[in-house]
Amino acid sequence: MKSGSNLEKVLEAGHFAFTGELGPPRGTNAEEVRKKAQFLKGNVDSVNITDNQTAVVRMSSWAASLILISEGLEPNFQMVCRDRNRLAMQSDILGAYAHGIKNMLCLSGDHQKFGDHPQGLGVFDIDSMQLINMVKEMRDEGKFLGGADIEDPPKIFIGAASNPFAEPVDFRVHRLAKKIAAGADFIQTQCIYNMDRFRIFMKQAVDMGLTEKCYILAGVTPMKSVGMARYMANSVPGMDVPDSLIKRLKDAGKGKIAEEGIKFALEQIEEFKEMEGVAGVHLMAIEWEHKVPEIAERAGVLPRPTF
Amino acid sequence: MIVAKRKPFEEIKEMLKGYKKVLNVGCGTCVAVCLAGGEKEVDVLNIELDMAGKLDENPIELGAMTIERQCDREYLEALDPLVDDYDAILSMACGAGIQFLAERYPHKPIFPAVDTTFIGVNQGVGWYEERCRSCGSCVLGLTGGICPVTMCAKGLYNGPCGGTNKGSCEIDKDQPCAWYLIYERLSRQGRLDNILKFSPATDWQNQIPRTLIQPGYKKSEEV
Ligand code: SF4
Ligand code: SF4
DSSP: OOOOOHHHHHHHHOOOOOEEEEOOSSSHHHHHHHHHHHHTTTTSOOOOEESSGGGGGOOOHHHHHHHHHTTTTOOOEEEEEEOOHHHHHHHHHHHHHHHHHOOEEEEOOOOGGGSSSSSSSSOOOOHHHHHHHHHHIIIIBOOTTTOBOOOOOOOEEEEEEEEESHHHGGGGHHHHHHHHHHSEEEEEEEEOOOHHHHHHHHHHHHHHHHGGGGGEEEEEEEOOHHHHHHHHHHHSTTTTOHHHHHHHHHOOOTTTTTHHHHHHHHHHHHHHHHSEEEEEEEEEOOOOOOGHHHHHHHHOOSOOOOO | OOOEEOOOHHHHHHHTTTTTTEEEEEEESHHHHTSSHHHHHHHHHHHHHHHHHHHOOOHHHHHHHHESSSTTTTGGGHHHHTTTOOOOOEEESSSHHHHHHHHHHSSSSSEEEEEEEEEEEEEEEEEEEEEOOOOOOOTTTTTTTHHHHHHHTTTOOOOTTTTTTTTTTTTTEEOOOHHHHHHHHHHHHHHHHHHHHHOOOOOOOSSOOOOOOOOOOOOOOOO
């Protein structure tokens, strides 16, 4: 065991993992975090806590992670490279681990231009690849990036993201390989809608032997409306939403679109359970946390394994 | 070259408030080429200032002098006999030139007439684009001659990120993704292995004021 986190145990034992996501509040209301956490408790193995997602200021990821721990859930502490330099990142990792955080997801982060402080300085002292490697060196070699020894190194289960859909598409599997070589133990992919493309990506990953070195969790976000599908298709960079899905949602008719979105997600999850190399699903039902119990139930992933 | 743009007229006027005699110093190198602060721009600005002064019934007496380079002591010397005749100096050089001027005449108030913008290239008349952030450890040999520090909005050394949008950067449809271009170029050259390798964290060289003495030279004694 690298970290002994619940997520690592689930994956090591060969179970099909099921992880969730929670966005911290734009304020100080811990109750809001607790309320969302209740929908996830017992239904997922670990909960990603986003880090100033879409470059909008929110309660810090590690702080919301601690609230989650106090509620008896396991957080997956997300860290982006946009907001901190290498010193701040490493000290946050030490502090987070000292408080019981065992999983991390290492990301570049959306550009600050998108958020509520577009005039801010983007730090990007190191990039996501270098962050993954830094956490690995901290854990396995007990060394800070600067080379000094760490007393009692943090034992983190290292996650990274992968987008199989963004251009240049042919390079994406190689970038995945690079992240794994840098130290990623598990991958959570971008929301998948183009299943054809994802099947090709997974086949490449399997053929390159990547799925033997790393657990890949397929990203799923149920569509709530046609508007959301269109927005994702047109306005979210790197997102691939086929027209056929938009049509399918439209055809479902008024009042039934959200249900159709969930049905599509459930079909995806069924396929992922069988797909070679897919070790689980990462369900990103942001601001739809109350739907997670129902989705988990209908996806047949309950009860979650306990150790 | 170093690219600059002239400051808004109102801002310049505001800085010069209260000064009666101002020497406007142009620079004949980068800022002249990019049409921001050469001889012609000095004349234009002086005409504007003169007119505004007259309109406001608060005339300024303006001098004009454009030297080859404000970042070079050799050329600054030519200003020595003039400076004492003026209350203030306006410089149209880049930030480096302006500072060198201020250093030479520490008793005189010095004001910038341009905003120094970037190190860039000439894409067409009056059209410039940034290309280099002078990071101090150039990786262009690895990245197919495309700078990831400058041209990638996140300055990634191991791109592309997941935001690449059909070849554009996530920040703007009109901004090409630098890493998409790097990939394309290296792929055409059969050199993709360059970016399959992990690039470790950068040793930033530009975090303190830098001094460079070329091999075989020393700091001159009389400074
Ligand atoms: S890598 Fe980019 S910023 Fe650095 S010296 Fe080369 S061109 Fe300039
Ligand atoms: S889309 Fe391309 S240029 Fe823009 S931040 Fe990502 S890698 Fe850099």
